[in-house]
Amino acid sequence: MGIKRENGSLYTKIEGKVAHVEFGHPAGNSFVAELLDRLANTFHNLSENPNISVVVLKSEGDRVFCGGASFNELTAITNLEEGKLFFSGFAHVINAMRTCKKPIIGRVQGKTVGGGVGLAAACDYVFASVNASIRLSEISIGIAPLVIGPALERKMGKAAVSELSFSPTEWKNAYWANEKGLFSKVFDTIEEMDKELDFSVSQLAGYNPKALQEWKKVLWEGTSHWNDLLLERAAITGKLVLSEFTKNALSKFKK
Template identity: 30%
Template sequence: MSYNNILVQKQLPTAIVTINRPNKLNALNKDTIGELHNAFKDLQKDKDVKAIVLTGSGEKAFVAGADISEFSDFSEKEGKKLAAKGQKQLFNFIENSSTPVIAAINGFALGGGLELAMACHFRVASNNAKMGLPEVSLGVIPGYGGTQRLPQLVGKGRAMEMIMTAGMITADQALAYGLVNHVTSPEELLPLCHKIIGKITNNSPVAIAYAIKAVNAGFKNTVNGYEQEIEAFGACFGTDDFTEGTSAFLEKRKAEFPGS
C-alpha cells in the first residue's frame, strides 16, 4: 500500500513507520491518522513483523502536535467527534496492538505527538527531544488520551503540572519521570530500538501479545486486571509456543517459537 504522509520500511523482524511531513514538523492531520491506522492494521497481520518502531522524519520532530488548522473552527459536537474518532482509530488501536510498538522520539513530541508516543508500549528518546502537552495554551485540553496516559506514566502531580503549565520537558527529565525508558544520541536512537527488539524477538510472540493485553487491563476501570492475567496465563498453556518454550528449556536449547 502506498502512503502520502508516512513511510513504512520492513527490516525484518522489525517494521519502521515514519511520519513523513517534515515541512509541518510531522504534525498529525486527519489523513495522517488514517494512514497510520491502515499501516498498523496491515503490519499486525504480518506474521514476519515481530515489533514496530514509530518515529518522525527529519531531525527536529517526532510529531510537533496536531494540525490546528483542521479544527480551529470546530463546534463542540465536532470537537467531541474528533477526539472520539482519533482515540478509537489510532491511539487506542496502537495501545492494544498485539505486536509491540516502540516510539523512537527523535525531536519535539508535543500535544498529539506526545499522546501518540504515550499510546506506544514504551518510548526511547534522543537527547535532543522535548516533550509536552501545550493544549491549555490554546484553550483546549489534550483530547487523544493525554489526560489519562500521562498520569499513568509519570504520576498525577507531575501530569497536572505538565498539563496546566503547558510547558516542555527535556529528554533527561522525561527519563527521570519515567515517561521514556531510555535516552541516547540521535545517531544511536534507531540502533538502540533494534537492540531492544532483538531481545523481544527471542521470546514468544503469542505470550507477548497476552502480556500486553493483561498489562493494559490493569489500567481499565471496567476490567479486573488480575482476572485478565489469570485468563491469559491459562490460555498460554494451549499454545504451540508454550510447548516449544518449555521443551526447549528442559532440553537446554534455544526456543524456536512458531508464533501460534
C-alpha cells in the same frame, strides 16, 4: 508500502519480523485527520500480521518528533460534529496502539507537543534523544489534553501529568520525561539512540511472539473502557475548541 500526499505521509517498511512505521508532515510532523485515520488502520493491520513480532514508530527528519494536532485543521472546525470527529482521530490511534498485539517501540528524536506526547505514551517502550523535550500546550489555547490524558496518566501518573499540563508554555526536558516514566531510555545523540534501538528491536523480534503478545495484554489490563472513554473525551474537546476563548487564542496564534 507507503502513501505520500499533501496532507502528510505514512510509510511502513517490514524488515524480517520488524515493521517500521514512519509518519511525516511538512508542518512539524503534525497530524491532519486523514493521517491519523491511516495510522490507526496501519496499527490494526500490523496487529493481525502473523509475520511480524515488533512495531517501531518513528517520524520523518532529525528535528521535531511530532507537532500534535494540525493547526490548520483546528482552526477550520466550525461545529460540534467536526470537532468530535477530528479529536476522535487521536482516540482511534491510541486505541489501535493499545490493542495492537505487537509491542510498539517509539523512537522520539526531537521535540514533541500535545497529541505527539500522547502518541509516545501509547508506545510500550520509548527510545529518545536528549533533544526530545515535551510540552502539553492545550490549556494555553483553551482546550485540554483530554483524549491523550489516560495514556499519559497510565505511564506517568497524575502528579506528573498535572505538572506538565498546568505549565503549557514550558518545555520539560527528555530526562524529566525519562524520570517520570514516559521515556524508557535517553541518548546523547540520535546515532547512539538508533544503534541501541536497532540492537534492542532485533533482540525482541527473536523472542517468542506469543509471549510478547500475552505480556502486552497484561500491561494494558484495565483499559478496555478506553474505547468509549476516549471518544467521550473527543466530544468534550470538540466543544471546547469552538469556545470564544479558543477561537481568539488560535487567531492570535495564527497572526
